[in-house]
Amino acid sequence: MATGLLLIATGFTAVAVARPAELTGTGGLLPATGFVVLLTLGQMLIAPVARAWVPDLAEPGRLGLYTGALSSVSGLIVLLGSAGTGTLLDLGLPAAVPWLVLAAVPMAAVGSLPRRSRRPRRR
Amino acid sequence: MTSVALVRTPLSPLLRLLILTQLAFNIGFFAVLPFLAEHLADAIGMAGWLVGLVLGLRTFSQQGLFVVGGALADRYGVRPVVLAGCVLRIAGFGWLGYADEIWAVVGAVLLIGFAAALFSPAVESEVARQAVEWEEAGGGSRTRVLALFTVAGQVGSFVGPLLGALLLAVDFRVACLAGAGVFVLVLAGHAWLLPQHIPGRPHIKEKGGLRALVRNRPFLALCCAYGAYLLAYNQLYLALPEEVERAAGSQAPLAWLFALSSLLVVTAQLPVTRWAGSGSTRAGPWRPGCC
Numbered sequence: 095m096a097t098g099l100l101l102i103a104t105g106f107t108a109v110a111v112a113r114p115a116e117l118t119g120t121g122g123l124l125p126a127t128g129f130v131v132l133l134t135l136g137q138m139l140i141a142p143v144a145r146a147w148v149p150d151l152a153e154p155g156r157l158g159l160y161t162g163a164l165s166s167v168s169g170l171i172v173l174l175g176s177a178g179t180g181t182l183l184d185l186g187l188p189a190a191v192p193w194l195v196l197a198a199v200p201m202a203a204v205g206s207l208p209r210r211s212r213r214p215r216r217r
Numbered sequence: 218m219t220s221v222a223l224v225r226t227p228l229s230p231l232l233r234l235l236i237l238t239q240l241a242f243n244i245g246f247f248a249v250l251p252f253l254a255e256h257l258a259d260a261i262g263m264a265g266w267l268v269g270l271v272l273g274l275r276t277f278s279q280q281g282l283f284v285v286g287g288a289l290a291d292r293y294g295v296r297p298v299v300l301a302g303c304v305l306r307i308a309g310f311g312w313l314g315y316a317d318e319i320w321a322v323v324g325a326v327l328l329i330g331f332a333a334a335l336f337s338p339a340v341e342s343e344v345a346r347q348a349v350e351w352e353e354a355g356g357g358s359r360t361r362v363l364a365l366f367t368v369a370g371q372v373g374s375f376v377g378p379l380l381g382a383l384l385l386a387v388d389f390r391v392a393c394l395a396g397a398g399v400f401v402l403v404l405a406g407h408a409w410l411l412p413q414h415i416p417g418r419p420h421i422k423e424k425g426g427l428r429a430l431v432r433n434r435p436f437l438a439l440c441c442a443y444g445a446y447l448l449a450y451n452q453l454y455l456a457l458p459e460e461v462e463r464a465a466g467s468q469a470p471l472a473w474l475f476a477l478s479s480l481l482v483v484t485a486q487l488p489v490t491r492w493a494g495s496g497s498t499r500a501g502p503w504r505p506g507c508c
Contacts, residue, residue, distance in 0.1 A: 095442065097493070102449045109460060122464030126457060127474065133449060134478045138489045142363035144443045145341065149349045149359075151436040153429055155291060155421040157346055162287025162338035163430055164440055169280035171444025172451055179448070179455055196452060203445035208435035 098139030099200040105132030106197035110190040226356035243373025245399030248381035278330030287338035302336030303404035314393030364490035371482040
C-alpha cells in the first residue's frame with residue numbers, strides 16, 4: 095500500500111519537474127503518460143490491499159458497515175479535496191506548484207497508515 | 218506461505234457469482250453514465266450548473282450512502298439488500314429512459330445512485346469475507362481474490378461505455394433499457410443462486426456499530442490513505458486534462474490515456490498483485506509494519 099502511494103507521489107512529481115521545460119507535442123505528453131502509468135500502478139497495489147485489510151479492522155459481524163464506510167469516508171475526502179484542488183489550479187500559482195502539492199498528499203498518507211497490517215485471527 | 222500460494226484452489230461458486238456480478242454491475246452502469254451529462258444538457262435542456270448538481274447528487278446518494286447500505290447488509294443479510302438494490306436500479310434506469318421533466322430526471326438519478334448504495338457494499342463486503350475464508354482454507358492470498366474482483370470491475374467499466382455508445386446510436390432510452398436489462402440478469406442470478414443465509418455471516422441486530430467505528434483509529438487511517446489515493450485518481454479528470462491540453466493543444470489524447478490505464482489494470486493487475494504478495498513473504502515487508 096505504501097509502495098502504491100509512493101508511486102502516485104512520484105507520478106505527480108514527474109509532471110511538476112517537467113513542467114518548467116514547457117515541452118509540447120508528442121514529447122510534451124511524456125510526463126502526463128508517465129503520470130497515468132504510475133497512478134495506475136499505484137491503483138493496482140492499493141485497491142485490492144485496502145479491501146483485503148478491512149476484514150482485519152472491522153468489528154465482528156459489521157463488515158458491511160466498515161466496507162460501506164471506507165467508500166463513504168474516502169468519498170467525502172475526495173469531495174473536499176477536489177474543491178481544494180480546483181481552487182489550487184485556479185490560483186494562478188507557478189504551474190508546477192499544484193502538482194507538488196498533489197504529490198505531498200499521498201506522501202502524507204504513507205505516514206498515516208496503520209502500523210499493523212493484519213490482526214491475528216483466532217477462530 | 219509461498220508454497221501455499223502456488224496451489225491453485227478453484228474459487229467457490231459464490232465467489233465466482235460475486236465477481237461476475239461486479240462485472241455486470243459495471244457494464245450496466247457504464248452503458249449509461251458517461252452519456253448522462255450530455256443527455257441532461259441536450260435532451261432535457263438543463264443548464265450547466267444544474268447538470269453538475271445532478272451528477273454531484275448522484276455521487277452523493279451513491280457513495281455517501283454506502284455506509285447505510287453496508288449497515289443494512291449486516292442487519293438483514295446480503296441477499297435481501299442485493300435484490301432490493303437491483304430492483305431499484307432497474308426501476309431507476311427505466312424511469313430515466315422515459316423521464317423528460319427535470320424533477321423526474323433528478324428522482325431517477327437519485328434512485329440509480331441509492332440502488333448502488335444498497336448492492337455494492339453488500340457484494341464488496343461478502344467478497345472480502347469470502348476471500349478471507351478462501352485464504353484460511355489454504356487457497357492463497359486473499360488479495361489475489363480481491364485483485365480479480367478489481368479486474369472484473371475494470372473490464373465492466375471498459376466494456377460498458379462501448380455498449381452504451383453502440384446503443385446510443387439508436388437513442389438514450391435504449392441505452393437505459395439495456396442497462397436495466399443487465400440488472401434484470403443480475404437480479405435473476407442472485408435470486409436463483411445467492412443463499413438466504415450465508416454460512417459464517419451472522420445478522421447483527423444490535424445498534425452502536427458506528428460509535429465503535431468512529432473510534433477505530435487504524436480503520437480511519439486506512440480511510441484517509443484510501444481517500445488520498447482516490448483524490449489522486451480523480452486528478453485524471455481535474456488536473457490531467459489541463460496538462461494534456463497544454464502539451465498537445467487539445468484534450469483528444471486524454472481518451473488514449475484513459476484506455477491505457479484500463480488496459481494496464483486488465484493485463485497487469487494479477488501479475489502485480491502476485492509480485493507484491495511474493496515480495497511480502499520473501500523479501501521482507503513491503504507494507505509498513507507487516508511482520
